[in-house]
Amino acid sequence: MIDYDYRKPGNLEEVFSLLKEYGPHAALIAGGTDVMVKIRNTRKAPEVLISLRGLKELSYIRKNGDYHIGALATHRMLEQSDLVQRELTALYEGASRIGSVQVRNVATIAGNICNAAPSADTAGPLLALDAQVLLQGPEGERRVPITEFFTGTYKTVRKETEVVTEIRIPAEMERFGSAYWKQSRRKAMNLPIVGIAVSLRLDNATISDARIALTVAAPTPIRAYKAEEFLTGKPMDEAVLAEAGRIAASTDCCTLRDSLRGEAWYRAEIIEAYVPRMAKLAAERIN
Numbered sequence: 050m051i052d053y054d055y056r057k058p059g060n061l062e063e064v065f066s067l068l069k070e071y072g073p074h075a076a077l078i079a080g081g082t083d084v085m086v087k088i089r090n091t092r093k094a095p096e097v098l099i100s101l102r103g104l105k106e107l108s109y110i111r112k113n114g115d116y117h118i119g120a121l122a123t124h125r126m127l128e129q130s131d132l133v134q135r136e137l138t139a140l141y142e143g144a145s146r147i148g149s150v151q152v153r154n155v156a157t158i159a160g161n162i163c164n165a166a167p168s169a170d171t172a173g174p175l176l177a178l179d180a181q182v183l184l185q186g187p188e189g190e191r192r193v194p195i196t197e198f199f200t201g202t203y204k205t206v207r208k209e210t211e212v213v214t215e216i217r218i219p220a221e222m223e224r225f226g227s228a229y230w231k232q233s234r235r236k237a238m239n240l241p242i243v244g245i246a247v248s249l250r251l252d253n254a255t256i257s258d259a260r261i262a263l264t265v266a267a268p269t270p271i272r273a274y275k276a277e278e279f280l281t282g283k284p285m286d287e288a289v290l291a292e293a294g295r296i297a298a299s300t301d302c303c304t305l306r307d308s309l310r311g312e313a314w315y316r317a318e319i320i321e322a323y324v325p326r327m328a329k330l331a332a333e334r335i336n
């Protein structure tokens with residue numbers, strides 16, 4: 050029997066005061082699909098779990114200039130949102146491939162990025178969509194670009210006293226098309242061997258802006274900046290896309306490793322093959 054206290058505050062102020070009271074002995078819990086698995090596997094629990102599920106006001110997806118996604122939006126909400134499917138397609142593809150319907154019904158977007166696994170399925174899409182993470186603490190709110198959010202495997206910039214309240218995606222992303230590929234052994238209940246997200250904009254047939262994000266390609270989810278730079282200003286043709294794939298899969302962009310789920314050479318081949326495919330799909334989805 051693993052012993053811990055469970056608290057369910059009704060507003061953010063109460064969350065802050067509990068975080069202050071218990072400090073390092075407390076952990077936040079949203080859907081619990083990472084937290085509870087970790088407690089079970091390590092047979093260790095924090096003194097108190099502070100549930101965010103009473104904060105119903107953090108459960109939303111809306112467009113108001115920018116796109117606003119509340120921390121407690123579940124993957125199922127993202128999957129069922131016409132707005133996300135139509136305008137943030139890579140995020141729809143990431144969220145809808147997580148676990149199973151049962152997992153997606155409770156697991157949240159903030160939980161996915163705060164857990165900060167290199168394989169997080171919404172991390173690639175959010176990197177490609179230039180998301181920002183809103184964190185609130187007793188001293189106020191700060192906004193961190195998702196490119197600076199992950200500091201290591203299972204580590205983020207979040208301070209012990211802070212709560213992620215929203216993921217914001219800039220309005221300009223409505224002019225981009227986007228796509229995400231999760232390479233995995235099975236269609237459900239499987240983490241990615243590697244994940245590739247691409248968003249881009251075209252000016253006639255020229256790529257005017259591109260973002261490429263990779264998961265399980267480094268200790269954290271990353272952007273493949275060298276491949277993006279190569280694409281920008283180039284025509285959308287097969288040779289250009291193939292070279293972008295090669296650059297993205299190279300050590301200029303990632304630090305691939307062998308693991309139980311896949312070997313480095315295989316991950317490199319998938320990245321090389323799928324960067325061009327995702328770029329084409331993203332281009333087809335503009336507007």
Ligand SMILES: Cc1cc2nc3c(=O)[nH]c(=O)nc-3n(C[C@H](O)[C@H](O)[C@H](O)COP(=O)(O)OP(=O)(O)OC[C@H]3O[C@@H](n4cnc5c(N)ncnc54)[C@H](O)[C@@H]3O)c2cc1C
Nearest residue numbers: 077079080081082083084148156157160161163169170213
């Ligand atoms: C069977 C199964 C299959 C899975 N399949 C996948 C998969 O295919 N792809 C994938 O990416 N993941 C997968 N996961 C992992 C998990 O479901 C996701 O990472 C999920 O999004 C976590 O969300 P949660 O709300 O359950 O987080 P929780 O477990 O509640 O929390 C995770 C972490 O985030 C912190 N946290 C949560 N919310 C906040 C907040 N608002 N502010 C600050 N910190 C916060 C918690 O303290 C904890 O450290 C799977 C898990 C299971 C059990």
